[in-house]
Amino acid sequence: MTVYIIRRFLNYAILSLIATCMAYLLASLSLNPAERFYGMNPRPPQSSIDASLNAMGVNPDVPVLVRLWHWLTNLFTQFSLGTTVGGSQVTAEIAARSGASLRLLLIGSIIGAILGVLLGVWGAVRQYRASDQIVTYASYIVFATPTFVIGVLLMILATQFNSIVGSQIITFTGEYTAGISGSWWDLALDRAIHLLLPTIALVLISAASFSRYQRSVMLDVLGADYIRTARAKGLPRTKALFRHGVRLALIPMSTFFAYSFGTLIAGSAMLEIVFSWRGMGQFQIEAIQKSDINAVAGCALFVAVLYLIASTLSEVLYAALDPESEELTVSVMQEKAIEESLETVSDVTQTRKPLSRTGLVWLRLKKMPRFWIGITIVVAIILWAFVGPLVYPWSITDRDPLNMGMGPTMIHWFGTNSIGQDIYAQTLAGLQKSLIIGLVAGPTATLIAAVVGSTAGYIGGWVDRVIQWVILLLLVIPAFFLFILLAPLIKGLGWVVLMFYIALFSWMIMAQVVRSQTRSLRNRDFVRAARYMGEPTHTILSRHIIPNMASLLIIDATLGVVSAIMAETSLSYFGFGIQKPDVSIGTLLADGTAAAVTRPWLFVFPAFVLIILLFAISLVGDALRDAIDPTSGMNRD
Structure with missing residues (x-):
């Protein structure tokens, strides 16, 4: 070893x-x-x-x-x-700032991972009970909320809490209170209080991600033969699960931790900026600026x-x-899991010959309430975004000098900003761009992943090794940092260029999955037959390999819409995406953050619309995944 x-x-x-x-x-x-x-x-x-x-x-x-x-x-x-x-040494800056970043990253990620694993195991053991449903839908909501939005919402809640108790109990700006003096205990307590909200935000993000994955893996373990054997020998259910099941269920989590660590680093960096921490995230943004x-x-x-x-x-x-x-x-683990999944799908299809694969998927979808809830909300939001401005009297450029900085009223449904512009009209305009970017960038990234991953998996050899190295290199640096690093190249070129720019750096993980599944498919009889008939490689990929992964690609394209909208919102929020005078949800949230405590409608309404949209799309994506994959841990109705 x-x-x-x-x-x-x-x-x-x-x-x-x-x-x-x-x-x-x-x-x-x-x-x-x-x-x-x-x-x-x-x-x-x-x-x-x-x-x-x-x-x-x-x-x-x-x-x-x-x-x-x-x-x-x-x-x-x-x-x-x-x-x-500025003339200072980069190593000195990193040494001075890394402590704050590592403190937040380590505490938040460790607590979040442990909490997420426990919640995942608990949800699997108590499948479909009230506690499981609450944790599942809560994880959907957190997963659909951008990191910086969670941070700002926590700041608003902390401010309201301080106002209710009449004392500044929770302080959150900066890593510590400037000019504070006292004993070692007083200084440590002050830092701990400032660490509270950023840590809660990072724990929520990490726990939501880990709990969803751990629940799915644990459900697979619950039906394993060795668990049934242990129960048959008289071992109580709880002991059988924790003695034999949890350990094996944790094995895939070690791999998941490595893949998710880049996301945690990016999330930690965003929180540093939101809470004005002098850490590595702030240093990175300032360096690019x-x-x-x-x-x-x-x-x-x-x-x-x-x-x-x-x-x-x-x-x-x-x-x-x-x-x-x-x-x-x-990669070997992925290939084995995919082969088992494909064999299971084949078996299910053979046992229900009257129904096609599409028929089986539709049969499962019809029984899933979360699919109908999600698709209804998505369709309603799309209609609202594009039809709403046609019947609303205010446009994004109109100003109302008599109602500047006013809260929601019958005249201005979401209130107005400091110069009298209508927030409802701007939210709909920003929502239009977010929807277009998500609906184009998500499927485009999936298309890139399908082409690159299938090419690597089918051809193999040095082509596969080169593509693997490129993918791993792009995964070492989190996608958010790549976005902001190259943002100056597209600054001023418009949001259409931004849309394809997001797609260009959002395909790597999916390409790994496609590669593994292609390696499983390339030795199937229908692919061998096509090869023996002399069909060229690109024809085999486009007619035989990729179509057999259509279900997987549909799922990724759906969930890719969420990732693309989040990427655009985050880039625009930090000033690297859509630029004024254009409007997006990200620019609205950036404008509303400064006044989020005193005029919360400027931030809360755009944030609420964004969360509902991403939550609904996530519901649809997860329902599609569970309906298409009969071995999915979530699909055990």
Whole structure:
């Protein structure tokens, strides 16, 4: 096992280094550090600008590969990441900020993972009871709520709580209270209070994700032969489950932890910005805004190291839980699970010959209340978004000077902002863009995943290895950081370009799944027959491989709509997506955050509409998944 872990560690280490180099190259491509000098008044002479850029090692006149080599040389010989645009050392900034980020990330992710696993096991054991239904739908709601929205809503609730009790019990701005003095206990308590809300937000996100996955895995374990055998020998149900079932149900969670860690890092970074923490998330955003290439590369290295540690721990945990399978990689596990799923689908289809596959899916869907609830809400919101503005008297540009900054009234249903613009009209306009972006970017990302994943899985060899490395490299750096890193390249090009930009970086995980399923399908008789008949590779993929994964791709395209809308909203909220004067849900939430405590309607109404939309789409996506996959842990009605 030790040799296996060391080999995996070295593999992740190489990936992390290459990902850091890739981040440096992308930052050099998208950022122009000379712009900050051009905006000065008076503008410094060109010789002075060149001297400053040379001192930082980011002069664009020097070939980028030469600059990267110098940066790597300083990293390995002097342990230096260069200087920031402000003149400080990047390593010093990371050392000063990483403590706050790691404290939030570790506490939130560990508590969230433990809580999520416990809730998942509890829900599986008490399947379809009231407690299970409450946890399930609560996880849907949290999963459908962007991280920064959860943070701001917690701030609003904390402010209302402080107002009710008449004392500032919960403080949340910054990592600690500026200028506070006292004993060690007083300082620690102050930091703990400031840590409370960000930790709750991260715990909610992590627990919702882990509980859904753990419940599904645990339900598969409940029907296993060894559980029935243990029960037959007289072992009580609870002991049989925890002695024999929970351990095996935890094995896939070790892999899930590695895949979800990037999302947790991105979520932690967003929360740092929302709660004004001086952490690595804030440092990353500021570095991109200031076109600070060295700082961006340093942040990428920091994230890559965290991914290296998390992936290695995941491998150790997997080997510890299942020591007999230390050479069983994630891809092999996926292939075996997919083969079993395909065989089960085939068996079900054969036992019910009068019904086609589509008929079976529809039969299951008709029995799922959450499908009808979700599809009804989605259709209603689409009609509302595009028909509502036609019958509403106010447009997004109209101003009402007599009702500036007013709350909801019969005249302005969602209230107005500080300059008298109608929030209801702006919410509908933003909702239109979010729907279009989601409905296009989600399926487009699925199409990319289908083409790339099936090509890698079918051709194999060096093509497969190259594609695998590219996917893993893109997974080392969280997608949110890739979005904001390359955002300057598309700034000002409009939201249509943003839509395809989101799709371009949202296909990697699904491509892994498609690759695994293609490796299972490529040896089936119908594929061999097509190959023997001389059909070219692209024809086999388009006519035989991809159509046999239609159900899987439909599910991913549906849930991809949620991911695309979340990506657009998050980018626009932090200033990297849709730009004013255009309106989106993200820009409305950004404008409403500053006044969320004093004028909550500016934030709450757009946030509520967004959550309901994403919640409904998630219900539809999960219902489709359970109806299409008869082995799904959720599908045991």
